[in-house]
Amino acid sequence: MRAQSNHSRLLHGEIVSVSAIGIRSECYHGRISRLQTGFNKARKIFRERSSLRSGVSVLFLASLLFATSTASGRAESSEVVAIKVDWNKVQGVSRTTATLQVVVNPLLRRGSPIHDRAFQALRNLQADDVRFVPWFPYPLLAVAELAPPTAERTFWDFSLIDPLIMDFLDATSGHAVVVNFSTIPQWMFKTDRQVDDPSDPNAVDWSYEQGTELRDPTMKEVSDYFARIVSWYTQGGFTDELGRRHDSGHHCKIAYWEILNEPEYEHAMTPQMYTRLYDAVSAAIRRAAPGIKFVGMSLATPSKSPEFFEYFLDHKNHQPGIPLDAISYHFYAVPSVEQGSDSYPFSFFEQADHFLDTVRYVESIRRRLSPQTQTMLNEVGTIRAEDIGKADPASAVIPASYWNLSAAVYAYLHPQLAELGIEVVGESQLVGYPTQFPSVSMIEWTTGRPNARYWVLKLIHENFGPGDKLTETKIDTSAVYAQGFVTPQGKKKLLIVNKRDRVAQIQLPGAFGACMEVIDQATGLGPASLSNLTAERFVLSGFAVAVVTLSNRERE
Secondary structure: OOOOOHHHHHHOOOOOOHHHHOOOHHHHOOOOHHHHHHHHHHHHHHHHOOOOOOOOOHHHHHHHHHOOOOOOOOOEEEEEEEEEEEEEEEEEEOOOEEEEEEEOOHHHOOOOOOHHHHHHHHHHHOOOOEEEEOOOOOHHHOOOEOOOOOOOOOOEOOOOHHHHHHHHHHHOOOOOEEEOOOOOOHHHEOOOOOOOOOOOOOOOOOOOOOOOOEOOOOOHHHHHHHHHHHHHHHOOEEEOOOOOEEEOOOOOOOOEEEOOOOOOOOOOOOHHHHHHHHHHHHHHHHHHOOOOEEEEEEEOOHHHOHHHHHHHOOHHHOOOOOOOOEEEEEEEEOOOOOOOHHHHHHHHHHHHHHHHHHHHHHHHHHHHHOOOOEEEEEEEEEOOHHHOOOOOHHHHOOOHHHHHHHHHHHHHHHHHHHHOOOOEEEEEOOOOEOOEOHHHOOEOOOOOOEOHHHHHHHHHHHHOOOOOEEEEEEEOOOOEEEEEEEOOOOOEEEEEEEOOOOEEEEEOOOOOOOEEEEEOOOOOOOOOEEEEOOOOEEEEOOOOEEEEEOOHHHHO
């Protein structure tokens, strides 16, 4: 019989001192400050949990934090989950970048209580291909020309937009970004009645986007609009409709420009209309800024839109010379209103599996029609049923465990999308809050502190990336997911996701001496906890996401 890990022994009441864990400098170098944090957490848990025996020492609880945490997770499973990795059997090489999207809303404006923390969190990620989206519910923050030009004047105004995008570009400095000014000015569409211009930049306006037919059927008006925005940020300014120069002083580098957002819903565009618009806009932007690449489609419901992929990815449906650099589409796991929260894990992961089937289908179309085109899945997340169609702040009371479940869904999808050859997997979104899908937020909208969704993205971003080899990984249960990676530097790493809100016992050959980083319900609003495994059997608490890096001795 193999020896139980410290953590497994702790669960059965054995007291183990901190010194018995055997901290190795490889795992903990530069992290000593977390020891005191862990001790403080242990003391807090000790005081608050009356179910613990009064004779258990604080050292017992501190060592609990250095091993994989079970402070939150439900009843321990008696089943032992065996994970077997053949490190020499490579099943694919990752091209996948883990990243996120930043959707513009008032909490990202300067002067917001969380502005500084939000952008610092973004800066700390150091992620590539971050997507920036000024979106229609806040027209004053998303539309640079809110009224049509007259014979005497134009109405270009970047005064509210500039601080947002410049703060974003500063926080992502040195990294490629994807910019999507997704909202076409409402006055460019034919409507039965005039849509009133908004007056409050902080007020949400879900009615701004109306109409399905552009007033200029040649699409020159709309394509020139986007070309002028690009020129404002990359070429130092532009010449307006009346021939007057507007200088910005901006010479920013934008790697990708995404054209519109979820067009099958926003203005109900057909594949044919969207493709014509994509061609017109991309051609106009290329004339203004020749180096920019383009992302097309950005579909909300890819499983319902096969004709969109078939039409858009077929080069014969485009004007000569139009680039199809990348396509994008989205996924959110959303429960039904009737579902209780206990069923969320089953529903979310089942929907994630269906989405993977959709990706396989879309990839078969892409490879057939436009194999050089990349794929960006730049909105990946979960949304609670309470967020749909509601603006009531009371609906935003979200259980802490939800953030871990949502983070686990992203962690579950990321390696499987890497195996399918997807280039970008972007978590949605940096800041959500009441009136704008609070359950997709990666930071607390009241304090600006990152939640588990943020920390899991950071964990994956820092451990996995393009060039990693995905190795054959076998597991004997559907309640836990695992995937082995060998990095370009030869490090052997294993991503483990507990898909259930209960403790899972893990058996991993070669785990002795490995370094483990864990995000779970005990880490809360903090970064991953670190531990050094002292046996091949250990436990993960409910909805935990862990990265196990094997020791140098094992790698040798």
